[in-house]
Amino acid sequence: MKLFVSTALKAADIKNLLENYNEDGVSYGFIKKNGLKMEFEVSGIEGQAAVDLTKKIVRSTEYGKVLFFSVSEF
DSSP, X not given: OEEEEEESSOHXXXXXXXXXXXXXXXXXXXXXXXXXXXXXXXXXXXXXXHHXXXXXXXXXXXXXXXXXXXXXXX
């Protein structure tokens, strides 16, 4: 499934964080960046569970607790 992660700040950090994530059979592949939106292919999880996990991963970082970002299904 595809996800959009939108943020004005820390885009490169989020890209690296998600590309290097590989737990419980879930992995992310970066597709492209267009403006504030980054597009990822997610495998091993679907739907709202993928959105929730992505938010949890970003929020687990030091900057994620205060960063304004959004995650949506494609």
